[in-house]
Amino acid sequence: MILALVEHERGLPAEASLEALTLARELASVEGTDLDAAAFGGDGSALADELGTYGVDTLHHVDHDDLDGYAPEAWGESLGQLVEEIDAGTVVVPSTDRGHEVAAHAGVTLDAPMATNCVAVEVDDAGAYELERHRWGGSLLEHARLTGDRKVISAAEHEFPVTPADEATAPTVTEFTPSLEADHLRVRVDRVEASDEEGIPLGEARVVVGGGRGVGGAEEYDQLEELADLLGGTVGASRAAINDGWRPHDDQIGQTGAKISPDIYIACGISGAVQHMVGCKGAETILAINTDPEAAIIQKADWAVVGDLHEVVPELNDALRDSA
Amino acid sequence: MSDDEFPSHAGTVIIGAGIVGNSLAYHLADQGRDDILLLDKGPLPDPGGSTGHASNFLMPVDHSKELTHLTQRSIEQYEEMDTFTNSGGIEVARTEERMEELKRRVQSAKAWGEPGRLLSVEEVEEMVPYLNTDILEGGFYSPGAGTCDPLRAGEVMRARADDATGGGLTVSPNTEVLDMHVENGAIQAVETDRGTVEADEVVIAAGLWSPKIAEMAGVDMPLTPAVHQMVSVGPISFFEDYEGEISFPVVRDMDTQMYERQHGNDLEVGSYQHRPILWDVEDVPSIEESPLSPTQPPLTEDAFAQSMADALEIVPELLDDPQAGVRHEIDGLLSVTPDGMPLLGPIQDVDGLWSCAAVWIKEAPAIGEAVAQWMTQGWSEIDVHASDINRFYQYGTSEEFVKNRAHEGFQKIYGIVHPAEQWQSSRPLRTSPFYSRQEELGARFFEAAGWERPQWFESNEDLLDTYDAELDGLLRENEWDARWWSPIILGEHLHMRDHVAMIGDMGFGKFDFVGSDVVEYLERMAVGRVDVDVGKAVYTPILAENGGFVSDLTMVRLGPDHYRVITGGADAGGDRAWFGSHIPDDADVTMIDRTESLCTLGVWGPDARNVVQSVTEEDVSHEAFPPYTAQEITVGEVDAWAIRLSYVGELGWEIYAPMGQGQRLWDTIAEAGEEYDIRPVGMGVYGTTGRIEKGYRLHGHELELEYTPAEAGLTFHGVKDAEFIGKEAYADALEGENAATLCTLSVDDHTAESGERRFMLGSEPILDGDGEVIVDDHGRESYVTSAGTGPSVGKHLLMAYLPPEHATEGASLQVEYMGDQYPVTVEVVGSRPLFDPENERIRS
């Protein structure tokens, strides 16, 4: 049996969990076995309705009087106990913080090996997995062999497009109550705090708006400041702009300045010199706004707008203000 | 300026879009080239070569006039493009020896027309408050120094090139050269991963990758990547109060071979003190494989340990800023050549292929301009002959040689380098057949273009006693003045004047020209009339179109359609390229290089004829073998050929023989000369004492593109009827008044303020009575082009170009040397010899 861990919110399965479920279903089909799902808390039957679309046979709804909110070790222990209870051969988890954390604990409980960030799994005659998994955040593929009676794997994000099962099922919902000790519950979410986006240092900002020589002068940064404010981000600058005295030294992004790792870096009027780009390697995505379609930044960006930032940015600010 | 369409043909292809390639593109466009393709394997604006990681400061003062003028001109260009920040620069001294060297910096600054002065420790502290001045003796301040932005300058120059060509510049980044197509000895096309482009001319400006490109064309470029370690420390709170890139002078800590310069709120610390770390160009990673860039591999930490200690000693406060750390550290790769100078000019084995490599940020704009001028008009305003790539032709291009010299030269970058300092590695490389005989005689060999040439012979030490009285007052007490020198040279000189001496081999370049069009061709090359009787020798300037000197050399007519051109060893490669490139395609002229097949032994002195006649079958009397003629002669068993002329002003011959018979020639002359006490004497006599008494000019010293024959006093040919290169400018110069005339001066008093007697070595500024550097109407400073002792006239002599108001025989001027000023007298205006002015000895 293949067991997939499903994270959900108010009965709606998370995207990454559905991806994991997609992989799990493939494996179940290859191995000719059942596809079960495990979920913690919430309304099990509502979730089961959703999971039917993806071919789940049984949903094991895990609950416990002391389980109120997320508790990594308790979840991992519970998952391990469930696996033993139902004798699942393989556990598939999403490649999320919780997925990996719970799986790691379960792996200890089960004394099972774990292969993370898998992008392809094949089953050989002996039941071993010939798998491919990401290393180096996906810049390298590892071909590996996973053996053992019980296996834990995580499905790399965005590698298994969510697809409904050929035939929808009506999953049975089974309640599972783990046996937990106090130690399992000593680590748990105490509270949730809303994020504070004010005055975030460059290195920690989720959005960075960078300005280079193309900005043209100190005052011209006002529009970039506004864009950053609208996005809850921070403004940075290239060395050339700093050298011209347009921005304080601390704003420099690059080899000899801040190293940024935002979700998006919006590079305005920045050519993309090596010294600058080294500081941007941590950026998940880069959007370049530049008049020169041949600028090096265009080679390195994910998206580019060819145009004058002095025209594009104010218009973008207007659009963002309107949509807010 | 688009890379959309990769052209199938371009007038000019420039390989490499660093600061050098961009500068070339702009200046070539400015000079009229209108179909230019600029390509680079990397992206723009920073393709990943040295331009992208340089520390970008420009200290203009160098002991080389060429480099100083190139940096001055580059600063002008950066400034004009608004990419220069004038911060000033200070070279600090930790030792007394370095303070002496800094006095020489002041001297060079004055000689090359760049401001510069010494600073007391207090003044250093005032200008750069963060230095630990407790360890300093003082400094040299260069107010013109500053920093530049070469990436931005590149953008400006590309845009200007595009404008100047009316859109005729194609820029193609991310384009890798795969092959170079050469046919019939000429470049045809450049093959890239974006297509093949046919080209009329191709310039390799690919920095440390240049040899790889050259190899594709089947030629060698003597250049190796070498590491220059650099780290950047920040953020430093002290700099927070200062806006922009730099507010304090760049500091060069000369004795530790390091620099420290503000860059924003960082301090950049660079070092040349570490052990030389040379790379093989094949090991330099691709752009994709480099974490930073191909030329920024990770710092070799252990090599940098001492540099850190030294930096902490001189800038402790900044580096100990609790907020600051090492934010960036690299083994920066740059290009190093066997002698540290750039590699510029036409690559002579492939027509249409040019080199513009091993160029530093501080010279790049001016070098781009100079090479563009060279390509388009055949000469450059700033003479760059010391950077001519052809100086290594035929000897200095092996990987082993390049590595050895680069290794040795690395320590000279910030070192105190004596002007006569000799290289130690890769020697001996080129030896004449006389070498082992000379070695037995205790020759002290100096090297020129790879040739081992005796500078003097220890076996002649007895001459110091012989000429004790004559040498009084000419001996050098100061160690620096006497370094790479011996008083034996003066003894050898006097012995030659009294008896007879043998000198050789000089390492001459020897080129034979044959063919039915040879007279017409050589007439076009030379100022002097070439269509002379068979057997006549003609000493002639070789000019560029601007009337400046490309070379000076001797042409001998061996037959109706056969000439031999003999030129100085150091210039042989460049002259060969010049002559080769000017042979018209349809002319019947063949050049045969005899450099490596013939050796030369000079026999000169009052007894020269007695010695030579005693072993020669032919009659060598004055009548049978007049001066300035050449004949085949047989010396003992040796089949030789001799010219009767002399660079030392004596009766005698240059005897040429096949290399294989050279030792026999040496032995024959030496044996025959025994009864006249013939002595082997060194190049010290030939190149310095003998020639300077005779007022003979030397290319690269007195003779440069920046001066004309009229100014050099070499007008004896008049203006011949035949056309020749530079004729118009030459004729104009003869007509007009000289802005400066080459003069011979003597030092009146050698006594320094310290009481020590000092002897100038060359390159010192000439000052007027008020102590101001003399400058002519063309803005050229008067400086010592050559210095040397004239034992026969009992004086230390200097040559210098002087403007008319000072070019008066008997005039009193001053020379500045190591911080002191010495009175000098103008002895001769023009080329009249100080010794034997009527040349009676040569004609005897």
Next chain:
Amino acid sequence: MNVLACIKRVPNTGAKIVLTDDNQRIDASNLGFTMSPHEECVIEEAIQQADAHGGSAHVLTLGPEEATEQLRTGLAMQADEASLLETDGSEWGPRATADAIANVVREMAEDGTEFDLLLLGNESADAANYQVGVRVARELGLPCVTGIKSLEVEGDTAIAGREIAGGEEIYEIDLPAVITVKEGINEPRYASMRAKMRARNMEIDRREPVGTAGAGSLEKVRLETPETDDSAAEILGEGPEAVPEIVEILESEVSVV
């Protein structure tokens, strides 16, 4: 408060990865080595916590002799001590690694050094097994939380935050504990020049790790460099006309609006 910072020597990628001929490892000759970005933050956090609460920051790695380079980086950042569990350079799996770390923690405790806080990276840059921290904690019977991006210690309690959509979930954990951190928890300092000099000469504690290399039941067969998409950016448009496209990306692709 004594803090243990566990780090791993890995090639300094950030450029196209070239593999050795046997496809078993990365050819690092052009790259040099470093530690995972999370782990620079591990060291920084260890030093800050030790400084704030009195105690020492101790850097530990399991790796070959060359990994002393990374330990010295830690010392240059002003960590107090460093230990090397010296291996022959072969790859240790998460279980073996965790066993070796747990064992050395026990050994040190016997020698009188007890750690209040054990910090590790959330996952290594190269293998990313996401397990060593949890396994060390379970082995030592300590509480553990992973993926932490903010950390404060008050008395015997660690207040640790993990990023979730729209905010942070906060854990309060009794010390001693194992916490794995993510880049962004702090801005790791650059070592000062003087500290680098000092670190060059500092003593490194060397030990034999307990156990042997081996990945257990997950066995590496070979590595492969995937086809990468290094094409230029997708051009959204020219000038202000591209604004709707930008907004679309900010909303759906990056979810920052």
